Amino acid sequence: MSDKNSKQNMDSRRSFIKKGVAASSIFIVPRHVLGGAGYTSPSDQLVLAGIGVGGKGESDLRNASVKGRERVIALCDVDSSGDGSVGKSIKRFSDAKLYDNFKKMLDTEKDIDAVTISTPDHTHAAAAIYAMERGVHVYVQKPLTHNIYEARLLTEMAREKKLVTQMGNQGASNPDQLQIQKWISEGSIGVISKVNVWTNRPVWPQGVAMKQPDAALKPTSLNWDQWLGPAPETPYIPEMHPFNWRGWWNFGTGALGDMGCHLIDIPFKALGLKYPTDVECSIGTVFTKMWSADYYPEGCPPSSSVSLHFDATEKNNGPIQMTWSDGGIRPFHPDLLPADVSIEDNGVIMIGDKGVITCDAYGNDPKLYRKGEPVVMGEKVKVLEPEFGHQRQWVDACKAGFNSAEHKSLTSSFDYSGPLTETVLMGNIAIRSYMLTEEGATGRRANYIGRKKLLWDGENMKIKNLDAANQFVGRTYRKGWELT
Secondary structure (H helix, E strand, O other): OOHHHHHHHHHHHHHHHHHOOOOOOOOOOOHHHHHOOOOOOHHHOOEEEEEOOOOHHHHHHHHHOOOOOOEEEEEEOOEOOOOHHHHHHHHHOOOOEEEOOHHHHHHHOOOOOEEEEOOOHHHHHHHHHHHHHOOOEEEEOOOOOOOHHHHHHHHHHHHHHOOOEEEOOHHHHOOHHHHHHHHHHOOOOOOEEEEEEEOOOOOOOOOOOOOOOOHHHOOOOEOHHHHHOOOOOOOOOOOOOOOHHHHEOOOOOHHHHHHHHHHOHHHHHHOOOOOOOEEEEEEOOOEEEOOEEOOOOOEOOOOEEEEEEEOOEOOEOOOEEEEEEOOOOOOOOOOOOOOOOOOOOOEEEEEEOOEEEEEEHHHOOOEEEEOOOOOEEOOOOOOOOHHHHHHHHHHHHHHHOOOOHHHHOOOOOHHHHHHHHHHHHHHHHHHHHOOOEOOOOOOOOOOEOOOOOEEEEOOOOEEOOOHHHHHHOOOOOOOOOOOO
16 A cells, blocks of 8 residues: 555544544444454554653553553653653553654644643643644643633633543542432432532642752753743752652642542532632641741642632532642531541541531542431442543543543543633632732731632633732743743
């Protein structure tokens, strides 16, 4: 077959997958006749690539490949050393071409149908938009984006481009969540007025001074310019890659960004929540000098408590206050939760006028408590595939096409996970506003202007009563990394 004909066939196959259109009149020979049981014809394979293939990116791409059922042709990672989990991806997908620049990869590899994006938070949007502009389906790790403006942009773009999307909060596909949703829809705990959500994160350096940049310490295998992405240009900062970036605002989104999309997802979906009406916070401080709190505005605090209010919804006939806490701060037992029930490191408590629902991270181990009745345990559904099939379901939806039944059944497509991420990142607007002063001054006598309840216009992405806080809705982008 000529190269021209091969290219035409590939273009036809790619168009078929993207549009999800099947010609029912074509006679198809069963695959087992062609290649044995379980065989997938190359023309039926999704052509995949990974952007960020170490750490969580390694398992995201591995799960999306569905044990080799789909074809991975390209890998992109800023670390080309081949060490650690990046090396695992390189070894597993040995035929895939390796890049350290996702723009170059997407411009070169024209046959890519879909990509997994598992980079630090600050480059999620840049990579996803570049892929979607080229008609490529995307799976993006949580939080979907670094800020609210980016989340709205990705949500609208996916709809406009008719692309199949999924955020990487795999607990959204946990069948245990269906039990929680059933209890609420049946009114088992009545009208819910309060929700407590908490985590033991951060488990990385946070609330401390950032290490000083030192270009001499940069590994030769690390493309630092690509790692920085849209963040301000700076020489290499030791220990920021591959994980400690989470606690610094230029790169990460703190404890909320790490666990909020896993935990807040549970009540957000079960209660049918929309944009919050307001947000307020209190943060932990550290004193290494008498009467002078340490002040590191470039980083997240060691702990925080955030309050969000929501209007009544179709699933809950009353307003709700959601309280988030991190840094190891756990909620107290509500009245209907027995005193001897342990409150774990991560979890959710939903408090109604007739009872209480609890669960662990990802919606695991749901329990229902009602006064004078024995605890009701959620029926444990055994899921045999990794991460509840979250990546595999996205792959199947990509192959079925936009607006297909498979697409509509996804548990965290951008139509849902975009607004969820916006809600999660509302807490960070409050946390960052907490240290705002009238003239940028700090110290005991500083006039802090952001230590109040911030009123939110969700549709227009705007804080209504403190304009200075709106700087945190988006961000300033480094030249060459602006988003359209």
